[in-house]
Amino acid sequence: MSDRFAENLLTWYRREKRDLPWRKTDDPYRIWVSEIMLQQTRVDTVIPYWHRFLAAFPTVHHLANADRQQVLKLWEGLGYYSRGRNLHDAARTVADKYDGRLPDTYEKISALKGIGPYSAAAILSIAFNKPYAVVDGNVIRVITRYFGIEEDIRSASVRNRVREHAEELIPNNEPGDFNQAVMELGATVCTPKNPQCSSCPVSAGCIANQTSRTDVIPYKSKAKKIPHHKIGVGLIVNQSGKLLIALRPEDAMLGGLWEFPGGKNDTGESLEETVIRELREELGVEVRVSEKYMQLKHAYSHFKITLHAYWCTIISGNPQPKSSEKLKWVSLDELEQHPFPKANKILVEGLQNMQPEDLKRFLIK
DNA sequence: GATTCGTGGCA
DNA sequence: TTGCCAAGAAT
Structure with missing residues:
Protein backbone atom coordinates (compact mmCIF):
# COMPACT_ATOMS: atom_id res chain seq x y z
CA MET A 1 0.00 0.00 0.00
CA SER A 2 1.33 3.40 -0.97
CA ASP A 3 0.23 4.91 2.31
CA ARG A 4 2.95 2.87 3.97
CA PHE A 5 5.54 3.36 1.26
CA ALA A 6 7.65 5.81 3.28
CA GLU A 7 7.33 3.88 6.51
CA ASN A 8 8.38 0.55 4.98
CA LEU A 9 11.13 2.15 2.96
CA LEU A 10 12.61 4.05 5.91
CA THR A 11 12.58 0.96 8.11
CA TRP A 12 14.51 -0.87 5.41
CA TYR A 13 16.90 2.07 4.97
CA ARG A 14 17.79 2.26 8.64
CA ARG A 15 18.71 -1.41 8.54
CA GLU A 16 20.47 -1.61 5.17
CA LYS A 17 21.92 1.80 4.41
CA ARG A 18 25.50 1.90 3.21
CA ASP A 19 28.19 3.53 5.32
CA LEU A 20 28.98 6.47 3.04
CA PRO A 21 31.36 9.24 4.18
CA TRP A 22 28.98 12.14 3.44
CA ARG A 23 26.41 10.49 5.72
CA LYS A 24 28.68 11.16 8.70
CA THR A 25 28.51 14.95 8.44
CA ASP A 26 25.84 17.62 8.73
CA ASP A 27 28.01 20.28 7.09
CA PRO A 28 25.96 21.63 4.15
CA TYR A 29 29.17 22.38 2.23
CA ARG A 30 30.35 18.76 2.41
CA ILE A 31 26.92 17.49 1.46
CA TRP A 32 26.84 19.98 -1.41
CA VAL A 33 30.19 18.73 -2.73
CA SER A 34 28.98 15.12 -2.53
CA GLU A 35 25.81 15.88 -4.47
CA ILE A 36 27.69 17.62 -7.28
CA MET A 37 30.19 14.77 -7.56
CA LEU A 38 27.39 12.20 -7.51
CA GLN A 39 25.68 13.69 -10.59
CA GLN A 40 25.75 10.91 -13.20
CA THR A 41 28.55 9.26 -11.25
CA ARG A 42 28.65 6.09 -9.13
CA VAL A 43 29.15 6.14 -5.38
CA ASP A 44 32.29 3.98 -5.51
CA THR A 45 33.88 6.35 -8.02
CA VAL A 46 33.07 9.45 -5.97
CA ILE A 47 34.31 8.36 -2.53
CA PRO A 48 38.09 8.85 -3.05
CA TYR A 49 37.52 12.12 -4.95
CA TRP A 50 35.31 13.45 -2.15
CA HIS A 51 37.96 12.70 0.50
CA ARG A 52 40.78 14.30 -1.50
CA PHE A 53 38.69 17.35 -2.44
CA LEU A 54 37.61 18.10 1.13
CA ALA A 55 41.09 17.49 2.51
CA ALA A 56 42.32 20.17 0.11
CA PHE A 57 39.32 22.48 0.57
CA PRO A 58 37.83 21.86 4.04
CA THR A 59 35.56 24.94 3.89
CA VAL A 60 33.74 27.04 1.31
CA HIS A 61 36.37 29.74 1.87
CA HIS A 62 39.23 27.36 1.07
CA LEU A 63 37.52 26.42 -2.18
CA ALA A 64 36.63 30.02 -3.00
CA ASN A 65 40.25 31.08 -2.53
CA ALA A 66 41.73 28.19 -4.52
CA ASP A 67 42.89 28.64 -8.07
CA ARG A 68 41.11 26.97 -10.98
CA GLN A 69 43.96 24.65 -11.90
CA GLN A 70 44.11 23.21 -8.39
CA VAL A 71 40.36 22.57 -8.41
CA LEU A 72 40.48 20.88 -11.81
CA LYS A 73 43.50 18.79 -10.80
CA LEU A 74 41.40 17.36 -7.96
CA TRP A 75 38.55 16.77 -10.42
CA GLU A 76 40.87 15.07 -12.95
CA GLY A 77 39.40 11.76 -14.07
CA LEU A 78 35.97 12.36 -12.54
CA GLY A 79 34.49 13.68 -15.78
CA TYR A 80 31.90 16.35 -16.57
CA TYR A 81 34.43 19.02 -15.71
CA SER A 82 31.91 21.86 -15.87
CA ARG A 83 30.73 20.49 -12.51
CA GLY A 84 34.09 21.36 -11.00
CA ARG A 85 34.22 24.77 -12.64
CA ASN A 86 30.65 25.58 -11.60
CA LEU A 87 31.22 24.36 -8.04
CA HIS A 88 34.29 26.58 -7.81
CA ASP A 89 32.36 29.59 -9.14
CA ALA A 90 29.45 28.89 -6.81
CA ALA A 91 31.77 28.63 -3.80
CA ARG A 92 33.06 32.10 -4.62
CA THR A 93 29.47 33.36 -4.78
CA VAL A 94 28.64 31.76 -1.43
CA ALA A 95 31.78 33.18 0.15
CA ASP A 96 31.16 36.69 -1.17
CA LYS A 97 27.38 36.92 -1.00
CA TYR A 98 26.45 34.64 1.91
CA ASP A 99 29.54 34.86 4.14
CA GLY A 100 30.43 31.25 3.36
CA ARG A 101 27.08 29.78 4.39
CA LEU A 102 25.06 27.91 1.78
CA PRO A 103 21.57 29.48 1.51
CA ASP A 104 18.64 27.29 2.59
CA THR A 105 15.86 28.33 0.22
CA TYR A 106 15.07 26.65 -3.09
CA GLU A 107 15.22 29.92 -5.00
CA LYS A 108 18.57 31.07 -3.66
CA ILE A 109 20.31 27.72 -3.83
CA SER A 110 19.03 27.07 -7.36
CA ALA A 111 20.59 30.33 -8.49
CA LEU A 112 24.08 28.96 -7.75
CA LYS A 113 26.00 27.56 -10.73
CA GLY A 114 25.75 23.81 -11.10
CA ILE A 115 22.73 23.41 -8.80
CA GLY A 116 19.64 22.29 -10.70
CA PRO A 117 16.34 20.79 -9.54
CA TYR A 118 17.89 17.54 -8.30
CA SER A 119 20.79 19.05 -6.35
CA ALA A 120 18.61 21.79 -4.84
CA ALA A 121 16.15 19.21 -3.50
CA ALA A 122 18.92 16.89 -2.32
CA ILE A 123 20.81 19.58 -0.41
CA LEU A 124 17.69 21.19 1.07
CA SER A 125 16.32 17.86 2.28
CA ILE A 126 19.58 16.29 3.52
CA ALA A 127 21.36 19.32 4.94
CA PHE A 128 18.39 21.50 5.93
CA ASN A 129 15.64 18.96 6.62
CA LYS A 130 13.22 20.48 4.11
CA PRO A 131 10.68 18.27 2.30
CA TYR A 132 11.75 18.68 -1.34
CA ALA A 133 11.59 15.43 -3.30
CA VAL A 134 14.54 14.50 -5.51
CA VAL A 135 14.04 13.04 -8.98
CA ASP A 136 17.06 11.20 -10.31
CA GLY A 137 17.50 8.02 -12.35
CA ASN A 138 16.89 5.85 -9.29
CA VAL A 139 13.70 7.64 -8.32
CA ILE A 140 12.39 7.43 -11.88
CA ARG A 141 13.01 3.68 -11.95
CA VAL A 142 11.50 3.00 -8.51
CA ILE A 143 8.42 5.17 -9.03
CA THR A 144 7.64 4.06 -12.60
CA ARG A 145 7.82 0.44 -11.49
CA TYR A 146 5.83 0.99 -8.32
CA PHE A 147 3.01 2.82 -10.12
CA GLY A 148 3.28 0.86 -13.36
CA ILE A 149 4.11 3.84 -15.57
CA GLU A 150 4.95 2.40 -19.00
CA GLU A 151 5.45 5.52 -21.10
CA ASP A 152 8.89 6.65 -22.32
CA ILE A 153 10.82 8.11 -19.39
CA ARG A 154 12.52 10.55 -21.78
CA SER A 155 9.28 12.55 -21.89
CA ALA A 156 8.85 15.49 -19.56
CA SER A 157 5.30 14.43 -18.70
CA VAL A 158 6.49 11.14 -17.23
CA ARG A 159 9.19 12.90 -15.25
CA ASN A 160 6.60 15.32 -13.91
CA ARG A 161 4.32 12.47 -12.88
CA VAL A 162 7.24 10.84 -11.10
CA ARG A 163 8.00 14.09 -9.30
CA GLU A 164 4.35 14.46 -8.25
CA HIS A 165 4.32 10.93 -6.84
CA ALA A 166 7.58 11.56 -4.98
CA GLU A 167 6.25 14.82 -3.53
CA GLU A 168 3.15 12.97 -2.40
CA LEU A 169 5.15 10.23 -0.70
CA ILE A 170 7.90 12.25 1.02
CA PRO A 171 7.36 12.68 4.78
CA ASN A 172 7.83 16.04 6.49
CA ASN A 173 9.80 14.66 9.40
CA GLU A 174 12.77 12.99 7.70
CA PRO A 175 12.80 14.07 4.06
CA GLY A 176 16.56 13.68 3.66
CA ASP A 177 16.53 10.05 4.71
CA PHE A 178 13.49 9.39 2.52
CA ASN A 179 15.21 10.81 -0.56
CA GLN A 180 18.39 8.88 0.15
CA ALA A 181 16.37 5.75 0.82
CA VAL A 182 14.61 5.82 -2.57
CA MET A 183 17.94 6.36 -4.31
CA GLU A 184 19.59 3.64 -2.24
CA LEU A 185 16.77 1.24 -3.12
CA GLY A 186 17.21 2.04 -6.80
CA ALA A 187 20.97 1.58 -6.60
CA THR A 188 21.02 -1.69 -4.66
CA VAL A 189 17.65 -3.49 -4.99
CA CYS A 190 15.45 -1.95 -7.69
CA THR A 191 18.29 -2.12 -10.20
CA PRO A 192 17.91 -1.71 -13.98
CA LYS A 193 18.64 -5.39 -14.64
CA ASN A 194 17.68 -8.31 -12.41
CA PRO A 195 16.02 -6.31 -9.61
CA GLN A 196 15.94 -8.14 -6.27
CA CYS A 197 12.20 -7.81 -5.64
CA SER A 198 12.32 -10.50 -2.95
CA SER A 199 14.46 -8.11 -0.87
CA CYS A 200 12.38 -5.02 -1.58
CA PRO A 201 10.51 -3.37 1.31
CA VAL A 202 7.78 -2.00 -0.98
CA SER A 203 7.38 -4.94 -3.39
CA ALA A 204 3.90 -5.74 -2.05
CA GLY A 205 2.50 -2.51 -3.51
CA CYS A 206 4.62 -2.49 -6.67
CA ILE A 207 2.66 -2.88 -9.90
CA ALA A 208 5.68 -3.89 -11.99
CA ASN A 209 6.45 -6.64 -9.49
CA GLN A 210 2.81 -7.81 -9.31
CA THR A 211 2.56 -7.99 -13.09
CA SER A 212 6.10 -9.30 -13.72
CA ARG A 213 6.94 -6.27 -15.82
CA THR A 214 10.14 -5.06 -14.15
CA ASP A 215 11.93 -6.11 -17.33
CA VAL A 216 10.02 -3.54 -19.43
CA ILE A 217 9.51 -0.76 -16.87
CA PRO A 218 10.95 1.81 -17.00
CA TYR A 219 10.77 2.06 -20.80
CA LYS A 220 13.30 4.27 -22.52
CA SER A 221 13.50 4.89 -26.25
CA LYS A 222 16.76 4.03 -28.00
CA ALA A 223 19.60 6.50 -27.98
CA LYS A 224 21.13 7.70 -31.21
CA LYS A 225 24.36 6.04 -32.21
CA ILE A 226 27.36 8.18 -31.48
CA PRO A 227 30.05 8.97 -34.08
C1' DG B 1 12.46 19.56 -26.25
C1' DA B 2 16.88 18.20 -27.92
C1' DT B 3 21.96 18.47 -27.36
C1' DT B 4 26.07 18.78 -25.11
C1' DC B 5 28.84 17.49 -21.51
C1' DG B 6 33.40 12.14 -18.99
C1' DT B 7 34.39 8.08 -17.27
C1' DG B 8 34.00 3.37 -15.53
C1' DG B 9 31.42 -0.87 -14.73
C1' DC B 10 28.69 -4.42 -16.39
C1' DA B 11 25.97 -7.90 -19.05
C1' DT C 1 32.62 -5.89 -28.52
C1' DT C 2 28.83 -2.94 -27.93
C1' DG C 3 25.40 -0.52 -25.68
C1' DC C 4 23.45 0.93 -21.44
C1' DC C 5 23.60 3.42 -17.38
C1' DA C 6 25.05 6.14 -13.33
C1' DA C 7 22.45 10.74 -6.67
C1' DG C 8 21.92 15.94 -13.86
C1' DA C 9 22.84 20.84 -15.44
C1' DA C 10 23.22 24.21 -18.93
C1' DT C 11 21.94 25.93 -23.23
Whole structure:
Protein backbone atom coordinates (compact mmCIF):
# COMPACT_ATOMS: atom_id res chain seq x y z
CA MET A 1 0.00 0.00 0.00
CA SER A 2 1.33 3.40 -0.97
CA ASP A 3 0.23 4.91 2.31
CA ARG A 4 2.95 2.87 3.97
CA PHE A 5 5.54 3.36 1.26
CA ALA A 6 7.65 5.81 3.28
CA GLU A 7 7.33 3.88 6.51
CA ASN A 8 8.38 0.55 4.98
CA LEU A 9 11.13 2.15 2.96
CA LEU A 10 12.61 4.05 5.91
CA THR A 11 12.58 0.96 8.11
CA TRP A 12 14.51 -0.87 5.41
CA TYR A 13 16.90 2.07 4.97
CA ARG A 14 17.79 2.26 8.64
CA ARG A 15 18.71 -1.41 8.54
CA GLU A 16 20.47 -1.61 5.17
CA LYS A 17 21.92 1.80 4.41
CA ARG A 18 25.50 1.90 3.21
CA ASP A 19 28.19 3.53 5.32
CA LEU A 20 28.98 6.47 3.04
CA PRO A 21 31.36 9.24 4.18
CA TRP A 22 28.98 12.14 3.44
CA ARG A 23 26.41 10.49 5.72
CA LYS A 24 28.68 11.16 8.70
CA THR A 25 28.51 14.95 8.44
CA ASP A 26 25.84 17.62 8.73
CA ASP A 27 28.01 20.28 7.09
CA PRO A 28 25.96 21.63 4.15
CA TYR A 29 29.17 22.38 2.23
CA ARG A 30 30.35 18.76 2.41
CA ILE A 31 26.92 17.49 1.46
CA TRP A 32 26.84 19.98 -1.41
CA VAL A 33 30.19 18.73 -2.73
CA SER A 34 28.98 15.12 -2.53
CA GLU A 35 25.81 15.88 -4.47
CA ILE A 36 27.69 17.62 -7.28
CA MET A 37 30.19 14.77 -7.56
CA LEU A 38 27.39 12.20 -7.51
CA GLN A 39 25.68 13.69 -10.59
CA GLN A 40 25.75 10.91 -13.20
CA THR A 41 28.55 9.26 -11.25
CA ARG A 42 28.65 6.09 -9.13
CA VAL A 43 29.15 6.14 -5.38
CA ASP A 44 32.29 3.98 -5.51
CA THR A 45 33.88 6.35 -8.02
CA VAL A 46 33.07 9.45 -5.97
CA ILE A 47 34.31 8.36 -2.53
CA PRO A 48 38.09 8.85 -3.05
CA TYR A 49 37.52 12.12 -4.95
CA TRP A 50 35.31 13.45 -2.15
CA HIS A 51 37.96 12.70 0.50
CA ARG A 52 40.78 14.30 -1.50
CA PHE A 53 38.69 17.35 -2.44
CA LEU A 54 37.61 18.10 1.13
CA ALA A 55 41.09 17.49 2.51
CA ALA A 56 42.32 20.17 0.11
CA PHE A 57 39.32 22.48 0.57
CA PRO A 58 37.83 21.86 4.04
CA THR A 59 35.56 24.94 3.89
CA VAL A 60 33.74 27.04 1.31
CA HIS A 61 36.37 29.74 1.87
CA HIS A 62 39.23 27.36 1.07
CA LEU A 63 37.52 26.42 -2.18
CA ALA A 64 36.63 30.02 -3.00
CA ASN A 65 40.25 31.08 -2.53
CA ALA A 66 41.73 28.19 -4.52
CA ASP A 67 42.89 28.64 -8.07
CA ARG A 68 41.11 26.97 -10.98
CA GLN A 69 43.96 24.65 -11.90
CA GLN A 70 44.11 23.21 -8.39
CA VAL A 71 40.36 22.57 -8.41
CA LEU A 72 40.48 20.88 -11.81
CA LYS A 73 43.50 18.79 -10.80
CA LEU A 74 41.40 17.36 -7.96
CA TRP A 75 38.55 16.77 -10.42
CA GLU A 76 40.87 15.07 -12.95
CA GLY A 77 39.40 11.76 -14.07
CA LEU A 78 35.97 12.36 -12.54
CA GLY A 79 34.49 13.68 -15.78
CA TYR A 80 31.90 16.35 -16.57
CA TYR A 81 34.43 19.02 -15.71
CA SER A 82 31.91 21.86 -15.87
CA ARG A 83 30.73 20.49 -12.51
CA GLY A 84 34.09 21.36 -11.00
CA ARG A 85 34.22 24.77 -12.64
CA ASN A 86 30.65 25.58 -11.60
CA LEU A 87 31.22 24.36 -8.04
CA HIS A 88 34.29 26.58 -7.81
CA ASP A 89 32.36 29.59 -9.14
CA ALA A 90 29.45 28.89 -6.81
CA ALA A 91 31.77 28.63 -3.80
CA ARG A 92 33.06 32.10 -4.62
CA THR A 93 29.47 33.36 -4.78
CA VAL A 94 28.64 31.76 -1.43
CA ALA A 95 31.78 33.18 0.15
CA ASP A 96 31.16 36.69 -1.17
CA LYS A 97 27.38 36.92 -1.00
CA TYR A 98 26.45 34.64 1.91
CA ASP A 99 29.54 34.86 4.14
CA GLY A 100 30.43 31.25 3.36
CA ARG A 101 27.08 29.78 4.39
CA LEU A 102 25.06 27.91 1.78
CA PRO A 103 21.57 29.48 1.51
CA ASP A 104 18.64 27.29 2.59
CA THR A 105 15.86 28.33 0.22
CA TYR A 106 15.07 26.65 -3.09
CA GLU A 107 15.22 29.92 -5.00
CA LYS A 108 18.57 31.07 -3.66
CA ILE A 109 20.31 27.72 -3.83
CA SER A 110 19.03 27.07 -7.36
CA ALA A 111 20.59 30.33 -8.49
CA LEU A 112 24.08 28.96 -7.75
CA LYS A 113 26.00 27.56 -10.73
CA GLY A 114 25.75 23.81 -11.10
CA ILE A 115 22.73 23.41 -8.80
CA GLY A 116 19.64 22.29 -10.70
CA PRO A 117 16.34 20.79 -9.54
CA TYR A 118 17.89 17.54 -8.30
CA SER A 119 20.79 19.05 -6.35
CA ALA A 120 18.61 21.79 -4.84
CA ALA A 121 16.15 19.21 -3.50
CA ALA A 122 18.92 16.89 -2.32
CA ILE A 123 20.81 19.58 -0.41
CA LEU A 124 17.69 21.19 1.07
CA SER A 125 16.32 17.86 2.28
CA ILE A 126 19.58 16.29 3.52
CA ALA A 127 21.36 19.32 4.94
CA PHE A 128 18.39 21.50 5.93
CA ASN A 129 15.64 18.96 6.62
CA LYS A 130 13.22 20.48 4.11
CA PRO A 131 10.68 18.27 2.30
CA TYR A 132 11.75 18.68 -1.34
CA ALA A 133 11.59 15.43 -3.30
CA VAL A 134 14.54 14.50 -5.51
CA VAL A 135 14.04 13.04 -8.98
CA ASP A 136 17.06 11.20 -10.31
CA GLY A 137 17.50 8.02 -12.35
CA ASN A 138 16.89 5.85 -9.29
CA VAL A 139 13.70 7.64 -8.32
CA ILE A 140 12.39 7.43 -11.88
CA ARG A 141 13.01 3.68 -11.95
CA VAL A 142 11.50 3.00 -8.51
CA ILE A 143 8.42 5.17 -9.03
CA THR A 144 7.64 4.06 -12.60
CA ARG A 145 7.82 0.44 -11.49
CA TYR A 146 5.83 0.99 -8.32
CA PHE A 147 3.01 2.82 -10.12
CA GLY A 148 3.28 0.86 -13.36
CA ILE A 149 4.11 3.84 -15.57
CA GLU A 150 4.95 2.40 -19.00
CA GLU A 151 5.45 5.52 -21.10
CA ASP A 152 8.89 6.65 -22.32
CA ILE A 153 10.82 8.11 -19.39
CA ARG A 154 12.52 10.55 -21.78
CA SER A 155 9.28 12.55 -21.89
CA ALA A 156 8.85 15.49 -19.56
CA SER A 157 5.30 14.43 -18.70
CA VAL A 158 6.49 11.14 -17.23
CA ARG A 159 9.19 12.90 -15.25
CA ASN A 160 6.60 15.32 -13.91
CA ARG A 161 4.32 12.47 -12.88
CA VAL A 162 7.24 10.84 -11.10
CA ARG A 163 8.00 14.09 -9.30
CA GLU A 164 4.35 14.46 -8.25
CA HIS A 165 4.32 10.93 -6.84
CA ALA A 166 7.58 11.56 -4.98
CA GLU A 167 6.25 14.82 -3.53
CA GLU A 168 3.15 12.97 -2.40
CA LEU A 169 5.15 10.23 -0.70
CA ILE A 170 7.90 12.25 1.02
CA PRO A 171 7.36 12.68 4.78
CA ASN A 172 7.83 16.04 6.49
CA ASN A 173 9.80 14.66 9.40
CA GLU A 174 12.77 12.99 7.70
CA PRO A 175 12.80 14.07 4.06
CA GLY A 176 16.56 13.68 3.66
CA ASP A 177 16.53 10.05 4.71
CA PHE A 178 13.49 9.39 2.52
CA ASN A 179 15.21 10.81 -0.56
CA GLN A 180 18.39 8.88 0.15
CA ALA A 181 16.37 5.75 0.82
CA VAL A 182 14.61 5.82 -2.57
CA MET A 183 17.94 6.36 -4.31
CA GLU A 184 19.59 3.64 -2.24
CA LEU A 185 16.77 1.24 -3.12
CA GLY A 186 17.21 2.04 -6.80
CA ALA A 187 20.97 1.58 -6.60
CA THR A 188 21.02 -1.69 -4.66
CA VAL A 189 17.65 -3.49 -4.99
CA CYS A 190 15.45 -1.95 -7.69
CA THR A 191 18.29 -2.12 -10.20
CA PRO A 192 17.91 -1.71 -13.98
CA LYS A 193 18.64 -5.39 -14.64
CA ASN A 194 17.68 -8.31 -12.41
CA PRO A 195 16.02 -6.31 -9.61
CA GLN A 196 15.94 -8.14 -6.27
CA CYS A 197 12.20 -7.81 -5.64
CA SER A 198 12.32 -10.50 -2.95
CA SER A 199 14.46 -8.11 -0.87
CA CYS A 200 12.38 -5.02 -1.58
CA PRO A 201 10.51 -3.37 1.31
CA VAL A 202 7.78 -2.00 -0.98
CA SER A 203 7.38 -4.94 -3.39
CA ALA A 204 3.90 -5.74 -2.05
CA GLY A 205 2.50 -2.51 -3.51
CA CYS A 206 4.62 -2.49 -6.67
CA ILE A 207 2.66 -2.88 -9.90
CA ALA A 208 5.68 -3.89 -11.99
CA ASN A 209 6.45 -6.64 -9.49
CA GLN A 210 2.81 -7.81 -9.31
CA THR A 211 2.56 -7.99 -13.09
CA SER A 212 6.10 -9.30 -13.72
CA ARG A 213 6.94 -6.27 -15.82
CA THR A 214 10.14 -5.06 -14.15
CA ASP A 215 11.93 -6.11 -17.33
CA VAL A 216 10.02 -3.54 -19.43
CA ILE A 217 9.51 -0.76 -16.87
CA PRO A 218 10.95 1.81 -17.00
CA TYR A 219 10.77 2.06 -20.80
CA LYS A 220 13.30 4.27 -22.52
CA SER A 221 13.50 4.89 -26.25
CA LYS A 222 16.76 4.03 -28.00
CA ALA A 223 19.60 6.50 -27.98
CA LYS A 224 21.13 7.70 -31.21
CA LYS A 225 24.36 6.04 -32.21
CA ILE A 226 27.36 8.18 -31.48
CA PRO A 227 30.05 8.97 -34.08
CA HIS A 228 33.61 7.69 -34.09
CA HIS A 229 36.52 10.00 -34.98
CA LYS A 230 40.19 9.51 -35.69
CA ILE A 231 42.38 12.03 -33.86
CA GLY A 232 46.00 12.93 -34.56
CA VAL A 233 48.13 14.70 -31.94
CA GLY A 234 51.76 15.79 -31.87
CA LEU A 235 54.43 15.37 -29.20
CA ILE A 236 56.96 18.19 -29.56
CA VAL A 237 60.18 18.38 -27.53
CA ASN A 238 62.29 21.53 -27.16
CA GLN A 239 66.04 21.86 -26.58
CA SER A 240 65.53 21.75 -22.81
CA GLY A 241 63.88 18.36 -23.15
CA LYS A 242 60.45 19.79 -22.39
CA LEU A 243 57.15 18.85 -24.04
CA LEU A 244 54.61 21.26 -25.47
CA ILE A 245 51.11 21.15 -23.96
CA ALA A 246 48.07 23.35 -24.60
CA LEU A 247 45.36 24.62 -22.24
CA ARG A 248 41.82 24.19 -23.50
CA PRO A 249 39.52 27.26 -23.28
CA GLU A 250 37.21 27.50 -20.25
CA ASP A 251 33.99 27.33 -22.24
CA ALA A 252 35.02 24.36 -24.41
CA MET A 253 34.55 20.66 -23.79
CA LEU A 254 37.18 19.61 -21.23
CA GLY A 255 37.63 23.33 -20.57
CA GLY A 256 40.51 24.26 -18.30
CA LEU A 257 42.32 20.97 -18.86
CA TRP A 258 45.58 20.46 -20.74
CA GLU A 259 46.22 18.37 -23.82
CA PHE A 260 48.77 17.59 -26.49
CA PRO A 261 47.92 19.72 -29.54
CA GLY A 262 46.15 18.01 -32.42
CA GLY A 263 42.70 17.39 -33.81
CA LYS A 264 40.22 15.49 -35.90
CA ASN A 265 41.19 13.57 -39.03
CA ASP A 266 39.39 14.83 -42.14
CA THR A 267 38.26 12.28 -44.67
CA GLY A 268 40.79 11.68 -47.40
CA GLU A 269 43.62 12.85 -45.20
CA SER A 270 46.35 10.68 -43.69
CA LEU A 271 46.93 10.89 -39.95
CA GLU A 272 50.35 12.40 -40.57
CA GLU A 273 48.68 15.08 -42.70
CA THR A 274 46.15 15.65 -39.91
CA VAL A 275 48.92 16.33 -37.40
CA ILE A 276 50.74 18.69 -39.80
CA ARG A 277 47.52 20.62 -40.52
CA GLU A 278 46.34 20.77 -36.91
CA LEU A 279 49.67 21.99 -35.57
CA ARG A 280 49.80 24.58 -38.31
CA GLU A 281 46.29 25.78 -37.37
CA GLU A 282 46.72 25.52 -33.60
CA LEU A 283 50.32 26.60 -33.13
CA GLY A 284 51.28 28.35 -36.35
CA VAL A 285 54.26 26.07 -36.91
CA GLU A 286 55.36 23.69 -39.65
CA VAL A 287 56.34 20.26 -38.39
CA ARG A 288 57.83 17.07 -39.71
CA VAL A 289 56.03 14.00 -38.37
CA SER A 290 58.25 11.12 -37.34
CA GLU A 291 57.38 7.85 -35.65
CA LYS A 292 54.14 7.01 -33.89
CA TYR A 293 54.34 7.09 -30.11
CA MET A 294 51.03 5.49 -29.14
CA GLN A 295 47.53 4.67 -30.35
CA LEU A 296 44.50 4.32 -28.07
CA LYS A 297 40.73 4.16 -28.07
CA HIS A 298 38.54 6.28 -25.83
CA ALA A 299 34.83 6.97 -25.41
CA TYR A 300 33.54 10.42 -24.46
CA SER A 301 29.92 11.10 -23.57
CA HIS A 302 28.76 11.74 -27.13
CA PHE A 303 31.47 10.42 -29.46
CA LYS A 304 34.30 7.91 -29.58
CA ILE A 305 37.84 8.39 -30.76
CA THR A 306 40.90 6.50 -31.79
CA LEU A 307 43.77 8.75 -30.85
CA HIS A 308 47.10 8.53 -32.68
CA ALA A 309 50.06 10.34 -31.12
CA TYR A 310 53.18 11.10 -33.18
CA TRP A 311 56.57 12.50 -32.32
CA CYS A 312 57.00 15.73 -34.26
CA THR A 313 59.86 18.09 -35.04
CA ILE A 314 59.31 21.79 -35.67
CA ILE A 315 60.68 22.81 -39.06
CA SER A 316 59.77 26.48 -38.85
CA GLY A 317 57.91 28.94 -36.65
CA ASN A 318 57.52 29.50 -32.94
CA PRO A 319 54.41 27.96 -31.29
CA GLN A 320 51.63 30.44 -30.56
CA PRO A 321 48.30 29.73 -28.79
CA LYS A 322 46.06 30.29 -31.81
CA SER A 323 43.11 28.16 -30.67
CA SER A 324 44.02 27.29 -27.08
CA GLU A 325 44.08 29.44 -23.96
CA LYS A 326 47.84 29.17 -23.53
CA LEU A 327 50.83 26.97 -24.32
CA LYS A 328 53.45 25.64 -21.96
CA TRP A 329 56.69 23.70 -22.16
CA VAL A 330 56.91 21.16 -19.34
CA SER A 331 59.39 18.51 -18.22
CA LEU A 332 58.33 14.92 -17.71
CA ASP A 333 58.19 15.60 -13.96
CA GLU A 334 56.08 18.72 -14.38
CA LEU A 335 53.44 16.95 -16.50
CA GLU A 336 51.68 15.47 -13.49
CA GLN A 337 51.03 18.86 -11.95
CA HIS A 338 48.56 19.62 -14.73
CA PRO A 339 45.01 18.29 -15.12
CA PHE A 340 44.56 16.15 -18.24
CA PRO A 341 41.45 14.43 -19.57
CA LYS A 342 41.60 10.63 -19.58
CA ALA A 343 42.81 10.00 -23.12
CA ASN A 344 45.69 12.46 -22.71
CA LYS A 345 46.38 11.06 -19.25
CA ILE A 346 47.14 7.70 -20.89
CA LEU A 347 49.79 9.42 -23.00
CA VAL A 348 51.18 11.23 -19.94
CA GLU A 349 51.50 8.04 -17.95
CA GLY A 350 53.42 6.40 -20.77
CA LEU A 351 55.72 9.41 -21.09
CA GLN A 352 56.46 9.42 -17.39
CA ASN A 353 57.92 5.93 -17.77
CA MET A 354 60.48 7.30 -20.23
CA GLN A 355 63.89 8.62 -19.27
CA PRO A 356 64.56 12.28 -20.08
CA GLU A 357 67.50 11.15 -22.25
CA ASP A 358 65.08 9.18 -24.39
CA LEU A 359 63.46 12.44 -25.49
CA LYS A 360 66.73 13.76 -26.96
CA ARG A 361 66.33 12.19 -30.35
CA PHE A 362 63.07 14.13 -30.83
CA LEU A 363 64.63 17.54 -30.10
CA ILE A 364 64.07 20.48 -32.38
CA LYS A 365 67.00 20.69 -34.75
C1' DG B 1 12.46 19.56 -26.25
C1' DA B 2 16.88 18.20 -27.92
C1' DT B 3 21.96 18.47 -27.36
C1' DT B 4 26.07 18.78 -25.11
C1' DC B 5 28.84 17.49 -21.51
C1' DG B 6 33.40 12.14 -18.99
C1' DT B 7 34.39 8.08 -17.27
C1' DG B 8 34.00 3.37 -15.53
C1' DG B 9 31.42 -0.87 -14.73
C1' DC B 10 28.69 -4.42 -16.39
C1' DA B 11 25.97 -7.90 -19.05
C1' DT C 1 32.62 -5.89 -28.52
C1' DT C 2 28.83 -2.94 -27.93
C1' DG C 3 25.40 -0.52 -25.68
C1' DC C 4 23.45 0.93 -21.44
C1' DC C 5 23.60 3.42 -17.38
C1' DA C 6 25.05 6.14 -13.33
C1' DA C 7 22.45 10.74 -6.67
C1' DG C 8 21.92 15.94 -13.86
C1' DA C 9 22.84 20.84 -15.44
C1' DA C 10 23.22 24.21 -18.93
C1' DT C 11 21.94 25.93 -23.23
